[in-house]
Amino acid sequence: MFERYRRLLFSIAYRLLGSAADAEDAVQDAWIKWAAADRSQVADPKAYLSRIVTNLALERLRSTRHQRETYVGPWLPEPILTGGDAAEAVTDAESVSMALLVVLETLSPLERAVFVLKEVFGFSHAEIGEAVERSEAAVRQAAHRAREHVRARRPRFPADRARQRQATERFFAATTGGDLNALLELLSPDVTLWTDGGGKVRQALLPVIGAEKVAGWFAAMAGRSYAGVAAEEITAELIGINGGPGLLFGGAGRVIATVTFDFDEDGRIAAIHNVANPDKLGAVVGGKAYDVS
Template identity: 65%
Template sequence: MGDDANEVFQEYRNLLFAVAYRMLGTAADAEDTVQDSWLRWSGADRSGVADPRAYLVRITTNVALDRLRSAQAQRETYVGPWLPEPMLTSPDVAEDVELAESVSMAMLVVLETLSPLERAAFVLKEVFGFPFAEIAEALGRSEASVRQLSTRARKHVEARRPRFEADPRERLKATERFLEATMGGDINRLMEILAPDVALWTDGGGKVRAALRTIHGADKVARWLAAVSRQSYAGVEVRDMRMRTVRLNGEPALIIDGPAGPITTLSVDIDDHGRVGAIHLVANPDKLKAITEGHRLPL
């Protein structure tokens, strides 16, 4: 029975991690959630389990909810803006526009503004397409209550994360232009690419130098980026930095490496006019472990 339990769990492991990551926003918390789910699954009486997939998602969702409630209290005392932990994704994820959108940094930032139950309902329904009856069972709520949660969450997300109709190839080109301008510290080129109301979030977690508040406006953001591109960072001199473009969270992004590994990531959100509307810079070393280890986001 033990081998059967492990075989079934491994079949759905990627799905469970994908659910947990969207619920919690960090690879470390998602991995811990999956491990806790395994302990509960392996120790449970599975003789009456007709649908292992639904059962495992229910376990994972509830473990993630407990972690999320605890995490939200901790994040209130976090130094500076809190951003999700970036993860490498394969090119085929980017080809699925909806899948890529569901793990984009911009989307995960919006999900942070939902209540834990709203976030669970949104992830399970809008991302993974679970029926309301299964979500209700997972959350221990009535189906009517879950429908309300899902509707409220969807409206909240749509208000803060409108769908853009720009051609994905054009968005890719705009992102690449931005990354090139940033690497060159070219203020004039940056000003041409940035939306007037662009916002820059920098997450250093109090462990490395970062802006303690979100920076707004094209002029301030361009000058900040240009200045940073010419300075040592996290103890690494500019001459010792290497920059590479990768796929993070389904989108093209920039990783800046030092001799010992990644020191920051930079990803952007392109608006419907092909301009950069939001920039997410993650430099907290605790949030670069998944990238350092080459861990890729499944699903």
């Protein structure tokens, strides 16, 4: 029974925590609690297990909040590889996108849990109330606040997957070829670049904003060593990351960074998320794709 819901439990925990490693730990802890429970008294295993993993994730989220507030540079979620199914299912892809996970970081732990359980997994307000130990009225209020907060910071546009993949390919060609004009054509005027090196890899400590500044940043990086790897040894692969097309960079026998994109209503790149902190790249090593639908 636990294995039947393992994927669901990981999917909930990852969206709550923004970390595949922490989500895996939460699922393992949920298994320990499940194994010790009197399962003859469990009428609805799915709801029971979802409640367990939600509370475990909330505990972990609250305990790591200070670490994230004192993080060196921007804190970005831990990227995961996603297969074709997640990339084609627009709702699933959006709910696990790096852009949305960044917005979810700005919610309170309770609001984040309510939003994920309601908007992504379709749990009722009553079911969520049981999971987070709040009244149904309190859950409704938290759901409304979270939904309005996300809508204000995360406008949704129709996802043209082929167009996004083409833009990603063009971005890679422009950056590696040093074509500044081609790069500027792909970027929204107010594009924002977020780089996460965690103090372990040299990155921009503040967001880089504006097409010319972002294009200049990537142009300056072209042909240089990165994360201790010489430019001529760096490889790049176009691959599904967090439900959309992304770039996976490697060299010297290891993964050194991921780059993912968010697009505006015109199909231009509105945000770029670059994760290079080696502590956050474990989930993209080895080519394992997560099913987070």
